[in-house]
Amino acid sequence: MSYRFKIIFFGGIGLLIIIGLILAFVFRQKSIPATEEATQQVSVNNTTLSNVAGSNGSASAPVDVKKMPSKAEVTQAAKEIAIKNAAINFAERFGSYSVAANFSNFEELKPFSTPTVSQWLDQYKTQLLAKHGADFVGITTKAVSTKIISSNDSVASVLVSAQRSETYVSGPKTTYKDMLVKLVWQNNQWLADGAYWQ
Numbered sequence: 427m428s429y430r431f432k433i434i435f436f437g438g439i440g441l442l443i444i445i446g447l448i449l450a451f452v453f454r455q456k457s458i459p460a461t462e463e464a465t466q467q468v469s470v471n472n473t474t475l476s477n478v479a480g481s482n483g484s485a486s487a488p489v490d491v492k493k494m495p496s497k498a499e500v501t502q503a504a505k506e507i508a509i510k511n512a513a514i515n516f517a518e519r520f521g522s523y524s525v526a527a528n529f530s531n532f533e534e535l536k537p538f539s540t541p542t543v544s545q546w547l548d549q550y551k552t553q554l555l556a557k558h559g560a561d562f563v564g565i566t567t568k569a570v571s572t573k574i575i576s577s578n579d580s581v582a583s584v585l586v587s588a589q590r591s592e593t594y595v596s597g598p599k600t601t602y603k604d605m606l607v608k609l610v611w612q613n614n615q616w617l618a619d620g621a622y623w624q
Contacts, residue, residue: 428537430534431537434515438508438511441507441511442504442507442508445503445504445507446500446504449495449500449503450494453492453493453494453495505577506574506577508616509574509577509582509584509609509616510572510574510584512538512584512607512609512615512616512617512618513572513582513584513586513607513609513618514569514572514586515538516535516538516539516607516618516621517567517569517586517588517605517607517621518567518568518569518588519531519534519535519538520532520535520567520605520618520621521565521567521588521590521603521605522564522565522566522567523554523564523565524563524564524565525558525562525563525564526563526564527564529551529554529555532547532548532550532551533547535547535618538615538617538618539617539618539619540610540612540617540618540619542619543617543618543619543620543621561594561595561596562594562595563593563594563595564592564593565590565591565592565593566590566591566593567588567589567590567591568588568589568590568591569586569587569588570587570588570589570602571586571587572584572585572586572587573585573587575606579611580610580611581608581609581610581611581619582608582609582616583606583607583608583609584606584607584609585604585605585606585607585624586604586605586606586607587602587603587604588602588603588604588605589601589602590602590603603623603624604623604624605621605622605623605624606620606621606622606624607620607621608620608621608622
């Protein structure tokens with residue numbers, strides 16, 4: 427495995443662990459503070475609990491009960507994060523290139539792409555070299571937001587909204603574009619199977 431892939435892989439695992447801890451913290455049950463006043467019976471989900479009430483023991487006290495997320499909910503949340511991260515990674519690298527780096531970003535994208543997209547990246551690099559004139563310096567793309575359009579266990583479509591900072595000898599220019607990234611689940615990872623500027 428390349429050094430960059432290891433960083434992304436272990437960084438992704440670390441991110442999933444942090445998200446799991448945050449979800450566990452947010453959804454844990456809050457304890458109900460006790461006072462020395464009269465107690466009453468409160469029914470929650472057909473279970474009778476002893477709860478502290480005010481001086482009027484017959485009044486119902488509202489109880490805020492939060493449930494822990496189910497394993498399926500946690501798995502779904504982790505899957506959505508992995509899909510969004512794969513789309514962001516591809517869109518930002520695909521949209522960031524420069525003459526000085528000799529468009530090396532396209533080589534870096536190949537491990538995160540299907541074989542079809544890897545072959546197309548070589549052709550696209552040639553097109554960009556022909557398209558940009560001598561005054562071109564580079565483009566940096568930063569994802570602003572993501573939206574999963576559709577997903578199942580094997581394919582996903584994500585719309586990545588991005589800010590593009592273009593640099594020319596004549597000066598900088600900022601634009602905003604959306605990219606539709608098509609992903610497929612292969613070799614235990616989400617791989618880019620298509621990218622389309624909107």
